[in-house]
Amino acid sequence: MENLEFKCFTETTSLAEHLEMMKIHWDCADLVQSCTKQISEIVLESPFDTHLHLRDWEMLKAVAPSSATTFAGWIIMPNLAPAIETLEQVISYKWRIMEAIDWENFTPYMTINFRSDYTREFLKKIKPHIIWIKMYPKWQTTNSEGWVDWANIEEYRNTLTYMQELWIPLLVHWERIDGWYKIDELDKERKFAPIYEKLAQEFPKLKIIMEHVSTKECIELIDKYPNLYATVTLHHLLLIHNDIVSMWIQPHHFFKPIAKLWEDRKAILKYVLSGNPKIMLGTDSAPHEVGKKECACWCAWAFTAPIALQALIQIFESFWQLDNLHKFASENAKKNYEIDLPQKNVKFIKKDFEVSDKKELPYDYFINPNVRKELITPAKLFLWWKKLAWDLKGKNLPWTI
Numbered sequence: 001m002e003n004l005e006f007k008c009f010t011e012t013t014s015l016a017e018h019l020e021m022m023k024i025h026w027d028c029a030d031l032v033q034s035c036t037k038q039i040s041e042i043v044l045e046s047p048f049d050t051h052l053h054l055r056d057w058e059m060l061k062a063v064a065p066s067s068a069t070t071f072a073g074w075i076i077m078p079n080l081a082p083a084i085e086t087l088e089q090v091i092s093y094k095w096r097i098m099e100a101i102d103w104e105n106f107t108p109y110m111t112i113n114f115r116s117d118y119t120r121e122f123l124k125k126i127k128p129h130i131i132w133i134k135m136y137p138k139w140q141t142t143n144s145e146g147w148v149d150w151a152n153i154e155e156y157r158n159t160l161t162y163m164q165e166l167w168i169p170l171l172v173h174w175e176r177i178d179g180w181y182k183i184d185e186l187d188k189e190r191k192f193a194p195i196y197e198k199l200a201q202e203f204p205k206l207k208i209i210m211e212h213v214s215t216k217e218c219i220e221l222i223d224k225y226p227n228l229y230a231t232v233t234l235h236h237l238l239l240i241h242n243d244i245v246s247m248w249i250q251p252h253h254f255f256k257p258i259a260k261l262w263e264d265r266k267a268i269l270k271y272v273l274s275g276n277p278k279i280m281l282g283t284d285s286a287p288h289e290v291g292k293k294e295c296a297c298w299c300a301w302a303f304t305a306p307i308a309l310q311a312l313i314q315i316f317e318s319f320w321q322l323d324n325l326h327k328f329a330s331e332n333a334k335k336n337y338e339i340d341l342p343q344k345n346v347k348f349i350k351k352d353f354e355v356s357d358k359k360e361l362p363y364d365y366f367i368n369p370n371v372r373k374e375l376i377t378p379a380k381l382f383l384w385w386k387k388l389a390w391d392l393k394g395k396n397l398p399w400t401i
Helices: 015-025 057-066 085-101 118-130 150-166 189-202 215-222 236-237 262-273 303-318 322-337
Strands: 041-044 048-052 073-076 107-109 111-113 132-135 171-172 209-210 228-234 279-281 345-354 387-392
Touching: 015 236, 015 303, 015 345, 015 387, 041 303, 041 322, 048 111, 048 236, 048 279, 048 322, 057 085, 057 303, 085 107, 085 118, 118 150, 171 189, 189 209, 189 215, 209 215, 215 228, 228 262, 236 303, 279 322, 303 322, 303 345, 303 387
Parallel strands: 048 073, 073 107, 111 132, 132 171, 171 209, 209 228, 228 279
Antiparallel strands: 041 345, 345 387
């Protein structure tokens, strides 16, 4: 492909073209070609997304069905407004999710937001209803204005101690802040690596999941500490910083943690493709309305869940590692989280299709579900207008959700 090595992601018309570009930059000589056979159909057994945002109300109803079609279960994030922090909120939100997917053969695993004032009695009571507790950085993600500030780390020791005693694992999204302008966006996650190490050392029996890892420094920590695990997104496997701010500014490629450098992506890709048992798929799929993405001040995050597995099949196939796909997309998570998912075989066939979006939502759904003003379009799917090589078999998944 002529001049392929000079194209950024925005310029390419298909995922295949982008993957070939990645392989040109990485000669792949150190990657064992474990699966080189040509196949036209693949079945994934009970795929599991360990990190998903569904929002609420009309947005939940719009995105949940297409997000559930290719998965047997999700771990649901609690950063609504207000955040999920009580048993009543957990039960109510899970009920709304199940109604939105019409009680399909599917299990949503619930989480609550981390707080410093949880008591041991409360955590013991809520444990049967949740799978993890989620720790967010203050001011670094959607609806995180009042959350954890590591400048006051000692404040959180009691809750972490109770979690360790009760065997409640910790999900962590963390990027070091220390003031808005003191740390560059490209360094916020990697500068948090020492704090991950501190947590792993001080709470050795607490299972800690580093979510949507995007740096070489953090992904390598899983080899150093037995209680550290990681999730990886589709978008961090595909994009680097230049794909956001190169020839064209692309708001639909803006997410947190921000896409990093080529060296970071290569390190993460190698760990994922190897089938490492401590690494799991967490799409971090998070829809926003188009009006919040295509504007002067963009919201972060990418809406990926409906097309994540199709794209991942193509990535693993392109790098000759299809034998390890099931580990990343299902097996590792079931073992690490010690859960039994509903039996759900999802079949894909080799068939080209183009990703697109056409759906309108009430403007004020997230403020007041009873208000119905103008209609707007929800955020475009990640990879929109790109051609993918794999499609879902036996059901017309609504790419136009």
